[in-house]
Amino acid sequence: MAAATLARRIGRSGVLPLCCRLPAWDRAARPPPGPAQPPGLPLAPCRSFSNNKIQVELDESSGVAMMKFKSPPVNSLSLEFLTEFSISLEKLENNKACRGVIITSALPKIFSSGLDITEMCGKSIEHYTEFWRAVQEMWLRLYGSNMVTVAAVNGSSPAGGCLVALSCDYRIMAENPKFSIGLNEAQLGIVAPFWFKDTFVNVVGHRIAERSLQLGSLHPAPEALKLGLVDELVPEEKLMEKAAAVMAQWLALPDHARQLTKTMMRKAVLDRLVAHREEDIKNFISFVSKESIQKSLRMYMEMLKKRKS
Ligand SMILES: CCCCCCCC/C=C\C/C=C/C(=O)SCCNC(=O)CCNC(=O)[C@H](O)C(C)(C)COP(=O)(O)OP(=O)(O)OC[C@H]1O[C@@H](n2cnc3c(N)ncnc32)[C@H](O)[C@@H]1OP(=O)(O)O
Numbered sequence: 001m002a003a004a005t006l007a008r009r010i011g012r013s014g015v016l017p018l019c020c021r022l023p024a025w026d027r028a029a030r031p032p033p034g035p036a037q038p039p040g041l042p043l044a045p046c047r048s049f050s051n052n053k054i055q056v057e058l059d060e061s062s063g064v065a066m067m068k069f070k071s072p073p074v075n076s077l078s079l080e081f082l083t084e085f086s087i088s089l090e091k092l093e094n095n096k097a098c099r100g101v102i103i104t105s106a107l108p109k110i111f112s113s114g115l116d117i118t119e120m121c122g123k124s125i126e127h128y129t130e131f132w133r134a135v136q137e138m139w140l141r142l143y144g145s146n147m148v149t150v151a152a153v154n155g156s157s158p159a160g161g162c163l164v165a166l167s168c169d170y171r172i173m174a175e176n177p178k179f180s181i182g183l184n185e186a187q188l189g190i191v192a193p194f195w196f197k198d199t200f201v202n203v204v205g206h207r208i209a210e211r212s213l214q215l216g217s218l219h220p221a222p223e224a225l226k227l228g229l230v231d232e233l234v235p236e237e238k239l240m241e242k243a244a245a246v247m248a249q250w251l252a253l254p255d256h257a258r259q260l261t262k263t264m265m266r267k268a269v270l271d272r273l274v275a276h277r278e279e280d281i282k283n284f285i286s287f288v289s290k291e292s293i294q295k296s297l298r299m300y301m302e303m304l305k306k307r308k309s
Contacts, residue, residue: 049091053084055106056092063099064247065092070106074113077160079127081116082134089141100148100251102243103168109179111153112161117188120288121297132284135160136195136277143167143199144270146259148250152243154236157181158218159192165230166199169250169262172242175233177220182229186216189296191287193280198269204228 048057050070058065067088069075077085092098105111119131142149142164149168156179157165165171165181173179183200185192192200192213201209208227212219224230234242250258273280287293 049088051084051088053081054088056088058092058095058098060097062248063097063251064244065098065101067092067101067103068106069104069112072107074110075105075107075161076113076116077135077138077164078116078119079131079134082131082138086134086137086141089138089145092147093141093145098147099255100150100247101145102150102152102240102247103164104152104240104243105154108155110155111151111157111179111181112164113156114159114161114163117297117301121294121301125285125289128285128288129281132281133277136273136280139163139167139195139199140270140273143266146255146262148247148258150243150247150250152239153179153181153230154239155179156218158184159188162229163196163199166203170246171230172232172234172239172246173221173224173230174236174239175221176236177222180218180220181224182216182218183213184216184218186214187218188216188300190293193284195269195273195280198272202266202269 047060048055050056053069053071055068055070056065069081071078071081075081089101092101115135120128123131149170151165151168151171153165153171153173155174158180159182162181162183173181183192183196185196197209197213200213204212204227208229211217212227212229219227219229221230221233225233232242232246288297
């Protein structure tokens, strides 16, 4: 689907209507590009594209796209960011030449600061609905992607930023102990929704997830490795090289076998949100609309600003 059409269908809602396409985790495995492809079949025109928030470059010879978050100061996941993120994933997913994507940040020291807290403060019910649908959409696309997804975590990655990394197939983090990662929602006085929790449990197991979620822990990179929250640590200057090597290793397998296995591992968790999407939006709205939650979020934002001065 052309980007313009997709953007129109998404419209202000930030949502890709489910009727527009099969979810990635239900699609048939794609044949690998290259010799198996009928000669003369044009590849989708998406070698490189970028928007205000995200830059994507696809190397058609390897089938690997590099996606860089570039939304200063901290790559927070605003409604606009999430919409652009979903559009970018959709474009790659629909491009037969693309088999894998490496996700990283173009900003120094920050992978993503998580959901944009200002989107959850003092807004209308319509806005909360639109925002939360966009958060769901992003996760459904990324966690359910048929592509190989590798997170090259080159900076701190709290809450929603951690969810992005957790939703990938493999996480490599820069071995800087000043960089931390985790679902720290409890520290903000809020609660990670069930599908954040499910994604976390699927990566680190129940006990580690329970302790980390209750404490709202942000784990420095070496601790994140010990917990299995990331798969590898490498010196920052080697991060992209390592990500490319890991990608090549994963792409060496036949797509159909890897994709069906991924679907088998993730389907139950994806289906749970799909079945309860509207209820999840209602829960989010009634939760963030509480005066006590608004107060907690405002205090947290003030704390961030004070820490700076
Ligand atoms: C019963 C069940 C009901 C279920 C209901 C579910 C409800 C669940 C709802 C939501 C889940 C939430 C998920 C989230 O992702 S919340 C966001 C969590 N993120 C954080 O805690 C990170 C906060 N930020 C930081 O720790 C730091 O900013 C940093 C480490 C990322 C970067 O540090 P530094 O480089 O020192 O930058 P600054 O702190 O100076 O920040 C620059 C600038 O950016 C602003 N900012 C930072 N993070 C955010 C953010 N997430 N959203 C919006 N704005 C952010 C910061 O305030 C500064 O602004 P400035 O002072 O105006 O320059």
